[in-house]
Amino acid sequence: MTDNAASLTIIDIARLSGVSKSTVSRVLSGAENVSEEARRKVTEAVEASGFRRNELARSLRSGRTGMVGLLIPDIANPFWAEVARGAQDAATEEMASVLIFNSDWDPERERRHLMALTQSRVDGAIVNPVQNGLDELSRSQVPLVLIGSSAERFPELPSVGSDITQGVQLGLERLVQAGLGMPALLVGDPHRTARERFVGAVREFGAAHGWPVEALRLQDGHYTIEGGREAMKRLLQGGVPRVVFAANDMMALGALHAVREAGLNCPEDVAILGFDGTPAAEVSMPGLTTIMKPSRDIGRRAFELLSRKIAGDEDVPHMSLPCSLVERGTLPTREGPRVVRGEERTAT
Template sequence: MTIIDIARLSGVSKSTVSRVLSGAGNVSQEARDKVMAAVQESGFRRNDLARSLRSGRTGMIGLLIPDIANPFWADVARGAQDAADAEDISLLIFNSDWDPERERRHLQALTQSRVDAAIVNPVRDGLDDFLRFQIPLVLIGSSAERFPQLPSVGSDISQGVSIGLDRIVAAGLGMPALLVGDAERTARERFVAAVRAVGEAEGWPLDEMRLEDGQYTVEGGRAAMERLLKAGPPRVVFAANDLMALGALQAIRAAGLRCPEEVALLGFDGIPAAEVSTPALTTVGKPSREIGRQAFKLLNRKVTGQAEAPRLSLPCTLIERETLPRIDHPRAVGTG
């Protein structure tokens, strides 16, 4: 089925069919109705490759995230894909595994695939390394803050940490021990800095704060928690992501300790698995799916030549479950 066939079925010229399918405005409503009726009847689909060669666009964008196995990043991808589908745009998803060399190869593959643009959670440090690929970019996540020259979307980490710590303080638990990720990650720096800012206001002895580094995984959280327990169980632990918190919960239970009665626990991310743990994990939820949606919207504006927005920092929410003690008369929890 071709445009010529649609013209014959609808009784209009080939050029009229072309104008209707391209969305041009100089077509009568009667002719438009005839063409669309013929399209629906015949099941005709436009030749997107030919259309892309004329417009210079392929109708495809790339998404490069660090860990598709982490439910947080999977949900970010879902948000981006939902937004892309609504615009009839295809999404190609790549996983960097936090590896700068793999990230470089994937960006090169996206360029060779002639994607119109890409959404990237950056692992690499150099802005020039991204710009040399010469495709429009929108960055996501805490790492994007290293590149203020580019539009980006992420969670408001300071606000999220603040509401989490307000909840810990309201329960009378005092200064938490921290489970954090790789010391080279921007997310770790932002998390620890936000905790210290609140701690100073609370008058905590920050030089005595217990902190364990680990991988942002269940296994990493379990190993870090085991190290904390060897030096004596902390009263409360704040983990920098939910996977680490779930691993910490495993270590707490394996040590024969009760949560939250003996060791309380707070996570950060809001992944679905946190809801079905035993006990269910109290956590600070990031707007993962909305991050993906907003990143696509920013990218689409950039591709179509609209004004770029600065970094969008989306608020987090406290998700009350079972790993922090209940509060009968809570103080107001701040919103940052």
């Protein structure tokens, strides 16, 4: 251990290991896109010098507030609550604090929160953008990492999200294996990127499998239990679908209520597949089979990328984390409960 270990920075580790500071940042944050040779060099330099991971956090906050902002659209939705928990857990490990703001999918409320973030002098911010502009934060030069499907509108900024296309395909493959065929869809606001990606992935998969996608039935609704219940009631008025794929778990749970109210059984009369993997899906009757997004990991990875951005690393990637299929009781049984996981993708 060196005598000046307490003053070491990632620039020193880069010099000692003979790699770039962005590579050091990726190794320290546990990123996957690092060669084994580079990882070995950084690890050896860290061990020889006495550099500790929390020294990174200390260097990040030198002359700073030690606070980062997190702006999410719906703190009442268990998915976003889990994202917030992941970011907060990662921040706690680095002795940082997270200021959480809730936009309620309202562009004006989001604008006010963005202004508050700049006035709070946060070191950086993690944002799920509702509107098409982030002018307030862009002008203030606050380091940014975006989360969620809406991040696609800002390709110049680093982001972390779930792989919606992969998740939809995983769910539809399960339906094919069960012999259920093309599902009816319960989806959200037609102006949201996530909805477009969800419906587009269903159409693409269906066309490849010979489904009559021109006859695809879908109902718009709010991403809530009541929104799903009302959308399902409208869907049932046009005939009972054999299977329904909901764009989030809250809508799927609402659909389950509507099926019961109509005197039908799930999965015997109507099978239901959710999307998100929220805790509430475990306690419904029957338990909701769902595509689980890596919500807590999204928050954690976003904080790790933001730490690199604050440290001056310009080589911060876009990360697309895989979804998993969680079997419960709202689809016909096959081999029993199991989890099918995808693979992570990172793009620079």
